[in-house]
Amino acid sequence: MSLSGIFPIEKWNFSTQTVVNALTEAEYQSLITKQGAQKYKKGEILFKEGMVPSGIYFIHQGKVKKYKNGPASREQIIYVANKNELIGYHAILAEERYPDSAAALEESLITFIPKEDFLDILQQSTTFARRLLKALSHEYSVLTNNLSVSSQGTAAERLALALILIREKSKTGTPAGEEPSINLSRADLANMAGIAKENVIRLLKEFKNEQIIRTEGRKIWVNDIVKLVNRSNYK
Amino acid sequence: MSLSGIFPIEKWNFSTQTVVNALTEAEYQSLITKQGAQKYKKGEILFKEGMVPSGIYFIHQGKVKKYKNGPASREQIIYVANKNELIGYHAILAEERYPDSAAALEESLITFIPKEDFLDILQQSTTFARRLLKALSHEYSVLTNNLSVSSQGTAAERLALALILIREKSKTGTPAGEEPSINLSRADLANMAGIAKENVIRLLKEFKNEQIIRTEGRKIWVNDIVKLVNRSNYK
DNA sequence: ATTAAAACATGATAAATATCATCTTTTACA
DNA sequence: TGTAAAAGATGATATTTATCATGTTTTAAT
Numbered sequence: 001m002s003l004s005g006i007f008p009i010e011k012w013n014f015s016t017q018t019v020v021n022a023l024t025e026a027e028y029q030s031l032i033t034k035q036g037a038q039k040y041k042k043g044e045i046l047f048k049e050g051m052v053p054s055g056i057y058f059i060h061q062g063k064v065k066k067y068k069n070g071p072a073s074r075e076q077i078i079y080v081a082n083k084n085e086l087i088g089y090h091a092i093l094a095e096e097r098y099p100d101s102a103a104a105l106e107e108s109l110i111t112f113i114p115k116e117d118f119l120d121i122l123q124q125s126t127t128f129a130r131r132l133l134k135a136l137s138h139e140y141s142v143l144t145n146n147l148s149v150s151s152q153g154t155a156a157e158r159l160a161l162a163l164i165l166i167r168e169k170s171k172t173g174t175p176a177g178e179e180p181s182i183n184l185s186r187a188d189l190a191n192m193a194g195i196a197k198e199n200v201i202r203l204l205k206e207f208k209n210e211q212i213i214r215t216e217g218r219k220i221w222v223n224d225i226v227k228l229v230n231r232s233n234y235k
Numbered sequence: 236m237s238l239s240g241i242f243p244i245e246k247w248n249f250s251t252q253t254v255v256n257a258l259t260e261a262e263y264q265s266l267i268t269k270q271g272a273q274k275y276k277k278g279e280i281l282f283k284e285g286m287v288p289s290g291i292y293f294i295h296q297g298k299v300k301k302y303k304n305g306p307a308s309r310e311q312i313i314y315v316a317n318k319n320e321l322i323g324y325h326a327i328l329a330e331e332r333y334p335d336s337a338a339a340l341e342e343s344l345i346t347f348i349p350k351e352d353f354l355d356i357l358q359q360s361t362t363f364a365r366r367l368l369k370a371l372s373h374e375y376s377v378l379t380n381n382l383s384v385s386s387q388g389t390a391a392e393r394l395a396l397a398l399i400l401i402r403e404k405s406k407t408g409t410p411a412g413e414e415p416s417i418n419l420s421r422a423d424l425a426n427m428a429g430i431a432k433e434n435v436i437r438l439l440k441e442f443k444n445e446q447i448i449r450t451e452g453r454k455i456w457v458n459d460i461v462k463l464v465n466r467s468n469y470k
Numbered sequence: 471a472t473t474a475a476a477a478c479a480t481g482a483t484a485a486a487t488a489t490c491a492t493c494t495t496t497t498a499c500a
Numbered sequence: 501t502g503t504a505a506a507a508g509a510t511g512a513t514a515t516t517t518a519t520c521a522t523g524t525t526t527t528a529a530t
Contacts, residue, residue, distance in 0.1 A: 154516080154517095155517065195518090196518050198517095198519080199516095199517065199518075217525090
């Protein structure tokens with residue numbers, strides 16, 4: 001079942017793919033060669049909040065969480081970047097240290113693009129710069145939506161939303177027509193929704209009883225996306 | 236008493252002033268003339284979430300809240316823009332509808348800049364464009380900090396933070412050496428912190444008992460900014 | 471295959487926060 | 501300046517969510 005018509009997924013995703021698409025074939029080849037890509041193991045850290053940035057990253061394959069460690073050492077996931085997305089550019093462009101940390105959620109294939117190369121392209125290609133400006137402006141609206149839900153939504157609403165988003169990102173790689181499986185730890189789900197791990201487990205049980213999802217070990221499948229969207233209470 | 240050294244205020248403020256500063260005197264005069272400025276009464280709405288944007292706004296005087304209306308018709312304040320800041324550019328640059336609403340928090344003097352004029356300058360001035368890119372990247376870090384506190388912080392922490400931020404913004408216009416007064420409704424404070432109004436009132440009482448603040452009617456003064464920063468638990 | 475560690479699950483309890491009802495004070499304006 | 505409306509304040513209560521303790525299952529490495 002599709003999200004189209006019942007949930008505005010574009011309001012929850014960044015759009016750096018369009019920035020990458022502004023590159024010419026030659027630029028793409030020189031910057032983002034798969035040859036130079038590194039393999040990251042699940043859980044491996046790309047960069048940490050507070051570090052001086054030395055470049056940006058392009059995700060060929062896999063998923064990367066961007067997160068912050070709060071006071072009580074609890075982790076808040078800000079965004080999950082998917083295949084074909086860029087990360088790490090905020091710090092470079094703002095001329096600041098990394099505002100958050102990044103770690104692979106699963107085995108991933110990622111190219112590192114040195115700061116200088118990135119800034120060169122930015123200087124040369126006005127299209128690239130314009131798309132970047134557009135993408136960053138769109139991010140404002142994504143984060144704003146998140147902020148609103150995070151501070152006003154109930155635990156169930158926040159978890160439902162997290163499931164919707166992560167399910168959508170899990171579609172890449174799933175054969176068409178087949179329901180994608182969500183393969184995240186309960187802890188990561190908790191850190192996405194900003195709630196306690198035990199609460200995630202209990203709410204998943206509730207969703208299961210309502211036939212919204214089914215599980216097998218840690219894996220979760222969405223049976224009824226319409227009900228899940230309802231549960232997220234997103235109007 | 237100053238914030239410097241004890242609290243990184245720059246991590247909580249946008250930086251569109253630097254964008255405006257990229258304008259030449261002539262550009263500034265033609266775009267942001269005080270002559271064409273409009274007076275907005277307290278509570279008056281500049282634009283609403285979902286509207287098609289027709290331009291951006293420059294705040295000569297006053298304060299403007301940017302907010303979203305959640306499901307339960309509760310309002311979440313995303314950001315309070317101060318004197319000399321721009322607002323409304325995200326929607327134009329992202330080529331989307333306004334992602335949030337904006338309303339004057341006090342009597343304000345604001346210039347409307349038509350979309351075309353804004354885009355013209357953007358095309359002409361690479362400095363303007365570059366600063367805009369930098370400002371938007373910085374906003375990511377601001378919103379990210381907000382998101383982390385909003386989903387993980389306690390009510391007291393969030394209110395303390397709101398007070399720190401709004402106090403800082405109230406400094407403009409306060410004679411140097413004098414403690415600025417915070418003049419927001421309890422409801423607005425609640426909507427900034429994302430907590431219930433009654434909870435704000437009770438927490439303010441607590442802060443008063445701890446000698447952190449003093450009040451007179453709705454007005455609030457900070458007696459002890461160090462204690463307030465501690466209360467915000469921001470590390 | 472065995473086993474230690476990690477992740478998952480569950481129940482009991484405590485803590486935090488929202489909601490509701492009501493009263494008082496302040497503010498705005500006719 | 502009187503008065504209605506809005507905002508502020510308070511107490512009682514309900515609800516939500518986190519925390520703690522403990523047991524079970526799964527996972528991964530030897």
